[in-house]
Amino acid sequence: MERLQAFKFALNPNGQQQRALRRFAGACRFVFNQALEVQKQRHEGGERKLGYAELCRLLTTWRNGTATPWLKEAPTHPLQQALKDLERAYTNFFAKRAAFPRFKKKGRHDSFRYPDPTQIKLDQAHGRVFLPKLGWLRYRDSRTVPGEVRNVTVSQSAGRWYVAIQTARDVARPVPSGGAVGIDMGIVRFATLSDGQALEPLHSFKRHEERLRRAQQAMSRK
Numbered sequence: 001m002e003r004l005q006a007f008k009f010a011l012n013p014n015g016q017q018q019r020a021l022r023r024f025a026g027a028c029r030f031v032f033n034q035a036l037e038v039q040k041q042r043h044e045g046g047e048r049k050l051g052y053a054e055l056c057r058l059l060t061t062w063r064n065g066t067a068t069p070w071l072k073e074a075p076t077h078p079l080q081q082a083l084k085d086l087e088r089a090y091t092n093f094f095a096k097r098a099a100f101p102r103f104k105k106k107g108r109h110d111s112f113r114y115p116d117p118t119q120i121k122l123d124q125a126h127g128r129v130f131l132p133k134l135g136w137l138r139y140r141d142s143r144t145v146p147g148e149v150r151n152v153t154v155s156q157s158a159g160r161w162y163v164a165i166q167t168a169r170d171v172a173r174p175v176p177s178g179g180a181v182g183i184d185m186g187i188v189r190f191a192t193l194s195d196g197q198a199l200e201p202l203h204s205f206k207r208h209e210e211r212l213r214r215a216q217q218a219m220s221r222k
Contacts, residue, residue: 009139027074111155
């Protein structure tokens, strides 16, 4: 069976990469908030919610517009992923699995994701990962990353940047090591198993009855 697993490492970006990381996280936050504002205004005006494809067309307009030309500096796929995250948030809300989507604030859970594995390169021998418009970033290689890379999420926490590399690999399906047995609870015998094994009662009260009696007598004299 296929197992998906994420491996998180601390990044060691240079100064230029740190500035780019902040810009990209800000661009994804802006796209998420802008799309959420559009959806809220449409709802208040009695219009239907836009789908993901329609939001992507809006994203193209924003990237090519004169008001937000800096969006072109950010990689496209993470911006599109921000729209997918909003779509998922709405889905969870309508399914009553989560609260209504909220606007993202700068400095709180800053992150963005590269969803296309063909754009990602992992060089474990040298402890580095290649991401579009960031180049090769070094990370603190603390363990081997098995499997094929599926996506990469970059996040910031307590002033540090981290990379979470999700991979997929085939693993053997776990097989139960023992057979099932039935249990018959009784009075004379505490339990009898279907394989013939019998468990005798512990009689814990009888074993401690005398100690309990002495303790009660000692308490009554105080």
